[in-house]
Amino acid sequence: MSGLSKSVLYDFCLRMGDNTLILGHRVSEWCGHAPVLEEDIALANTALDLIGQTQFWLGLAADVQGEGKSADDLAFLRDAWDFRNGLLCELPNGDFGQTLMRQYLFDEWHWAMLTALQNSSEKRVSDIADKAVKEASYHLERSRDTVIGLGDGTAESHDRMQAALDYLYPYVGEFFEADTVDEAAAKEGIAPVLESLREGYDAAIKATMDAATLRLPDSRFAHKGGRNGRMHTEHLGHLLTNMQWLQRAYPGASW
């Protein structure tokens, strides 16, 4: 593999793995705090799937990098500016409705992306996609049902879901805006052209929001800066101090 291909594949895997790592960590913050036991278990299981997928993506990134690092090294020994997740993944949980709205907006993209990646020219990528897409479709089924249930629920739950949608929607666009890494990945057949996923995504979330009696914002303004690491929100640093606490306090600790 050429040096350029290696660096494209590495960046691509970081983006996939950082999405699942950061969102997985966020979702895990609900452990023991969800409104009912069944939802607590569902959130914990979703987080577990996402962290498991992170091990595949960051494991592959570390292999491609070839510096003898592990998935754990990449998860715990990088600082905020080295993360490549979409900003949506690092936003705070808010209330239960906001957490599930964030999950739904992510799941719909994640499922479409993984489905496309099953045809990746890079076998190690399509192998991960084959595995992860099954879990993503299960997550999507649940987050979609919950968004509809809460949107089309009580006046209170409806208002909270609409507020969550208004807050989170401007973070969706980042997943579809390609930069040079995405263009190179698409050119090599590693990943799809990002913009090509948008039409299906828009149709799917429109149908869901209609069923949920929620209104999609008109503006397509998109906050950016997570996927290229240029500007994360202030929330990521706080998340990392928690997630990386042990390695920061006791560098190199292991058991």
Next chain:
Amino acid sequence: MTQPSPLEVMRWLDQVPDPEIPAISLVDLGIIRHVEWAGDALEVTVTPTYSGCPATSIINFEIEKALRDNGVEKVSLKRQISPPWTTDWLSEKGREKLEAYGIAPPQPAGGPAQCPRCQSSDLEKLSQFGSTPCKAQWRCKSCLEPFDYFKCI
């Protein structure tokens, strides 16, 4: 020692209970994909059920232990994620054992066929997720007991 055949090795591994659902074996679960000798090392290919299944490292440990207990000295475990694990790989014997244990086996329709306690088909879903990544929670509306359903993936 003479090298035991892969079939013999599968019989040993069929004695190793799944750590989370001990009613069935690792072979019943369908996660042992391949066994073969590579020189003097026994290569066992294992596929994870769910990406984040916390039992993965315990399962690897149990496999190694079972093989060593049977006299195999060199064991090499290979992780294979594609083709991904599917509940179609559960053995028929495993499905029967699950049901007898009180866990409804997976069905292509996406929900349990009957209550594992009273065989009623008047059922409702409580939650898409259960006590382990591979299960969902259902309830029987006839005997009113909740039960685990082994998710179909």
